[in-house]
Amino acid sequence: MKPASFPLRLSRYLRLVAHVLYGLALTATSLHFLPPARQIRLKQRWSARLLKILGVRLVADEPFVGPGSLLVANHVSWLDVFVINTAFPAAFVSKAEVRDWPLVGWLAARNETVFLRRGSRGHARIVNAEIGALLERGRHVAVFPEGTTTDGSHVQGFHAALLQPAIAAGSPIQPLAISYRLPDGRYTRAAAYDGDVSLLESMQSIIAEAEIIARVRVAPPLQTCAQTSDRKTLAREAREAIAARIID
Template identity: 40%
Template sequence: MIWLRKTRLILLMLRGMLICATVFPWASVAMRERLIRNWSRKLLKLCGVEVEVQGLAPGQPAPRGAMMVANHISWLDIYVIHSWHPARFVAKSEIRSWPLVGWLCEKTGTIFIERGRKRDAHRVLHHITEVMRDGDLVCVFPEGTTTDGTEVLPFHANLMQAPVAGGLPVQPVGLRYLDAATGEPTAAPAYIGDLSLLDSLDMILRSPPIKARLVVGQMLHPMSDNRRQLAGFAREVVADLARADLVAAAASVSRAHQVEAKGADQPATV
C-alpha cells in the first residue's frame, strides 16, 4: 500500500535527520560516506528503485578529487549517485528551504549557490576547487534543469571553471530510468514541468518497479583554459553514457583529449 510506503519513507527521513544531528558531528569521512550510502539505498528500495552500475571494472574504486557531471532527470538522481558513491552536490539555494530534504542536503555536504549573483558564483567556484583538491567528489548537473531523459540538454559552462582552474579531472556519468521488467525507458521518475515533489513521489510509488542505470565513463582531463569547450565535450560523453554506449563515450573522451591538447599548445591571447 502506498500510504504504508510513505509512512516508512517519513520514518526514514526522520532517522536520517537524527543520524545527521547526533552522529555526523564526530563521524569520520568514511563513516559518513557509509551512512549516506546505506540510507540512500534504503530510500531507493522503499521507492521501488534498484540501481545498476555500468562502466567500472571489477574492483575499480570510485573517483575522488574530481567533478562529476551527469544528466538530470529526477530528484532521485542524487540518491542513485549516493548509493554508488556519496558526493557533494551543488544545488540552488532554494532547496535549503525545502522541508526535511533541505536540512538533510545541507548536513550531507551540499554546496548551495545563489543563482544570478556573480559574487556568490565566484565564492562557490573557489570552494568547489578547494574541496576537490582535498579529495572530495563534487557532483553538478550542468543542464541546469531536469528533463524526461530522452535527451541531454546543452551544458552550462560556469561551474566547469573549477576543474579548469584547478587542473582537476571531470568524471562523466550517464543516468537513465528503465522499467525493471521490460528494460524500456520510463518517465515515472521525471521531475519536470509543474509537478510538485509529492506528485512526483506518487508517480514513482504507483509505477512498476524501476531500474536506475548509472553508467560511469572515462575521466576527462582539462588541458586548456576553455571551459565552454570542456562543457561541450562533457555533454557529448554524458549523452553517450545515458544511452549506455561505452564505445562511443570512450571515443568522445579520446577526441576531447586530442582537441584539448592542441588548445593547450596554443599561446595565450590577451
Template identity: 50%
Template sequence: MHSSDTTPYLIRGWRCLRLALHFVWIGLGAALIYPCVGELRRLRLKQAWSHRILTLLAVKVDAPAIDAPPGCLIVANHISWLDIFAINAVRPAAFIAKSEVRHWPFIGWLSARNGTIFLVRGSRAHAQEINREIDALLDREQDVAIFPEGMTTDGTQVRSFHGALLQPAIETGRPILPLSLSYCDADGRFSLAPSYAGDITLMQCFSAILARRRLIARVRAGAVIATAGKSRRELAAEAHAEISRHLGYTAAPATSSGKHGT
C-alpha cells in the same frame, strides 16, 4: 484490478511509512553521528542511506564499477530528484543546489548536513564564492556533483551544458567524471515515471514512482576527462558527448521543457 507493473495502494502506503521512518533515522544520524565521525565515514553513511531510500521506493541501481580517482567533478544529466540518491548510492558526493532548497523544512537542514553547497542564481559574486568552496572540496579529494543542464528533463534528451561550474575543476586540475542517468521498468523499457519536468509537481512525481512495482536507475560512467589545458566550453562539450553517447543521443536540442534543477 491492477496491471502487472502497478503497485496496489496498500503497498504504496507501506512504502511511504517505511520511507518516513528511514528519514527520521537519517535525521538522527546526521545530528548525532556525523559530528562524531570523519569525512570517510560520513560518505559511507550517505551512500548506505541513499541506497536504502531507493530500495524502499523499489528502485534498483544498475551501475557497473566506476574506475575514477577520488576528487572528481561529477557531471550528470538531470531527470529527477531521484538522481541525487542514485549518484550517492554509487559515488557519494557533495551537490550544488539552488539556495531556495536551504529553506525547505527538514530537507534544507538535511541537505546542509550532507555537504550540499547552495547557489544563489544570478549572483556572479556568489558564484565565485561557490567555486572556491568546490575548489576546497576537490583539493581534499572529495567528489562534487553538478547538473550542468540547469534544469530537469523528461530523460528523452540532453540539453546543452552550462560550463561555468566546471571552472573549479580547471583551477584545481581535478578530472571530470561524466555520469549518464536513465530510468526503466523491470522489463528494461524506458520509464517516464521518475521525470520531474514540465508541469509535473513534486507530489505527482513521487506518486508516479510509488505506482511502479519496480524501477531501475541506470548509472553509466563515461571516460574520465582530464582538464589541463582545456577551456570550460571544451570540457562541457566533451562531458556532454560522453553522456549523450551512453544514452544513445547524438546532439543537444536547442530547447526543452523542464524545471530548474536542484
C-alpha cells in the same frame, strides 16, 4: 508489467516515513561527530536504503572513478542525488533557493551541499573555491550542468561555468549518464520531476511502479589543465558523452 499492488505501495509509504525520520534524527544528533569516512559510508547506506524502499534498483557501471572528480550528470529527478550518492558518494552543488526550502534546505545544508547564487560573480568565486577545496581533499563533487530537469529522454545544453572549479584544481571531469527504465528495458518517465510535476506527484509515480531500474553509465573521464583547458569545449564533450549513453 503490472503496477505495484496496494499493500506494496502502502508498505513503501510507511517505510519511507520511518526512513526519513531516521535520517533527520541521525543528521541532527550524531552524524557530524563521526569521522568523515564514516559519515560518507552512512550517507551512502542511507541513500541505498531509500532507493530500495521506493522499489528503485541501481544498475551502475563499475569503472574506476578517480578520487576528487567533478561528477557531471544529466538531471531527471530528485532521485538523482540518491542514485549518485549510492554509486559514487559526493557533495552536491545546488541553487541557493534550496537552502530556504522547509526541511529539505536544512538537510542539504547539513550534508555538504554547496549553494550557488546565480547571477553573482562574487558569489561564484566563493562557491568555486569551496568546490575546489573539496576536490583537493579527494571528495567527489556532483553538479547538474543543465540547470534544470528533463523527462530523461534527452539532454539539454550545459552551463560551462559549473566546470570551472575542476579546471582550476586540475581535477578530472567525470560524465555520468542517468536514465530510468522498467525491468524489461523500456524507458519510463515515472521518476521525472520536470515541468509542472510536483514532488508528491513524482513520488506517487515512483511508488506506483513495481520496480524502476536507475541506470548510471560512466563515460571516460575528461582531464583538465588550468592553463590549457577550455570549459566550453569540456562542457560540450561531457554533454555529448552523456547524451550518447542515456539512449544506449
